[in-house]
Amino acid sequence: MEHMTQSDDYARIETAIRFIEEHHREQPDLDEIARQVHLSKFHFDRLFRRWAGVSPKRFLQYVTLEYAKGMLQAGNLQAVALEAGLSGTARLHDLFVTIEAMTPGEYxxxxxxxxxxxxxxxxxxxxxxxxxxERGLCHLGFVPxxxxxxxxxxxxxxxxxxxxxxxxxxxxxxxxxxxxxxxxxxxxxxxxxxxxxxxxxxxxxxxxxxxxxxxxxxxxxxGTNFQIQVWKALLQIPEGWVASYEELAGFMGNPKAFRAVASAVAANPVGFLIPCHRVIRKSGEAHNYRWGHLRKKAILAWEAARNTPAA
Known part of the structure; x- marks a missing residue:
């Protein structure tokens, strides 16, 4: 029942993010955003605390372009992955994921x-x-x-x-x-x-x-051998962090192959668990997500809220 409630909440969350994105120049306040999802400010606050565990004001900070740019500048992927280590609670979930490729015949x-x-x-x-x-999960894709x-x-x-x-x-x-x-x-x-x-x-x-x-x-x-390697590399990006396509290619030892890396990221068949959503453009824009860039923003902000200590 809890998961169903969260799933129902998501429609309003995405509507709020879309409104903020379309009216960013006007910088709408929380009352105005709440009205767009047909809620009072009080119920809007309850929605975010139930869904994201934080207030809407704090959550919406993680949706901004400035926050994404700051995350890209916070440290290179090699250092971040190393610092997270096996003891990092933000990575425990990802480190439990193992990948087995199809045999050539099965492919x-x-x-x-x-x-x-x-x-x-x-x-x-x-x-x-x-x-x-019987050998493992092979597909996860979001649907409206x-x-x-x-x-x-x-x-x-x-x-x-x-x-x-x-x-x-x-x-x-x-x-x-x-x-x-x-x-x-x-x-x-x-x-x-x-x-x-x-x-x-x-x-x-x-x-x-x-x-x-x-x-x-x-x-x-x-997937191809190259795609499998890219999907494994995605597991090294800790929850709450992001990397650019160029940085991911460099992390794999082939910085000039960032376009091929981007194509492999886009072909990821298992959403969320293989965190292709954690790869964004150098500009900080969270586009290029097969399940919608608003969902990508929501996931990234949700993860940031879970992994960023309150000010």
Whole structure:
């Protein structure tokens, strides 16, 4: 229930961030921002404290371009990753993540012989579609909350004509249909089976309130050797920090390959857990996120709120 509440809260959070972004020159106050999400200032404050654990005034400081630029200048990725170390509580969650790449045969044959389970789960950043094999999580992608137009259950990904929840059903919102189609396209030969309860359990393990309670996570990923290396490098960026694409390329020992690194970051199949959201432009702009730049800003600010001591 707590995760569902956070997921519902997210729609208002994103609306607030969008309003601030569109009216940054006017510097709207909290009363004006609260009105945009149809809340009083008192309830607006409660919303942020429930969702982010901090006041809206403090949270919104982490959304600004100036804060992002300051984080980029705070230290190079090599030093930050080293300083965080194995004892850094901000990194405990990420350090529990291990990656196993598909075999070349599995990569070529589109998952033939693999059993793929999937489902939609609530998170602090809206619903997400997750999928996994017996060897680990292979997909996590956010979908807008309107994706539940057909009801609380994920549509049958097999597209069976006899299924009332087929992705051809008129009750299925286009955003979720597109997410399911993309998953099928990536795994055209895998045997797919819905598991809503399993998806909720996975989401609860990923979005834990305290990283110290995290359990190990194994990922089973389909990607080129270069992509796998980039995704592993992303795990070295501690929660609450950011890096530029150029800095990530330099961290990997190939600073001139930042465009190829950026492409691999964009192809990340497991959102949030592999923190591609922690890579931003040198200008401090948080764009280039397949699940929306407003969601990227929200995630970064949420992580900063969890890892920055109160003034």
């Amino acid at each position: 070529r044959n589109g998952g033939s012989g693999l059993s793929l389970r999937y489902g939609v789960a609530a998170t602090p950043f809206g619903e997400c579609l997750v999928a996994w094999t 909350q309107s994706g539940f137009a057909a009801g609380p259950h994920t549509p049958d990904l097999t597209g069976s004509p006899s299924s009332p929840n087929s992705d051809n059903s008129p009750g299925l919102a286009p955003d979720l249909a597109a997410a399911l189609d993309a998953l099928k396209a990536r795994w055209p030969a895998a045997a797919l089976q819905e598991d809503a309860a399993g998806a909720e359990d996975i989401a609860a393990r990923i979005f834990v309130p305290d990283a110290r309670t995290a359990r190990p996570f194994h990922l089973h990923l389909k």
